[in-house]
Amino acid sequence: MITKSEMLNKLAAETGLKKKEVVSVLEAENNLLCKVLKKEKKYKLQGMGIFSVKKRSARMARNPQTGEMVKVKAKTVIKFRVSKDLKDKVL
Numbered sequence: 001m002i003t004k005s006e007m008l009n010k011l012a013a014e015t016g017l018k019k020k021e022v023v024s025v026l027e028a029e030n031n032l033l034c035k036v037l038k039k040e041k042k043y044k045l046q047g048m049g050i051f052s053v054k055k056r057s058a059r060m061a062r063n064p065q066t067g068e069m070v071k072v073k074a075k076t077v078i079k080f081r082v083s084k085d086l087k088d089k090v091l
Contacts, residue, residue, distance in 0.1 A: 037078065049082040 002010075008026075012019045033051065036043045041053040058074040 047083060047085050049080055049086060052079050052081070053077075054079050 008019050008022050011017075011022045011026075015022065017025070033043055037051060037053050043051040045051070053076060055076050056074060059072050060069050061072050062068070063070050
């Protein structure tokens with residue numbers, strides 16, 4: 001696994017930008033991602049995949065330790081679906 005600092009160093013080396021500039025770009029992209037997901041519920045990152053906001057309905061589930069049925073509340077989650085291009089490059 002790569003650490004955030006290592007990733008920033010590699011991105012700075014690849015782009016020729018200073019590390020502070022890379023941090024600024026990544027923070028701006030992250031802020032944009034949050035704004036778009038809040039407003040439009042979907043964000044496509046070309047070549048990577050699609051982030052989307054989904055609602056999960058309430059359901060019953062089994063506690064694996066006790067076997068007891070418990071109610072799981074409805075909630076909203078962020079999902080990520082990997083693009084075919086990325087799958088093909090990695091797998």
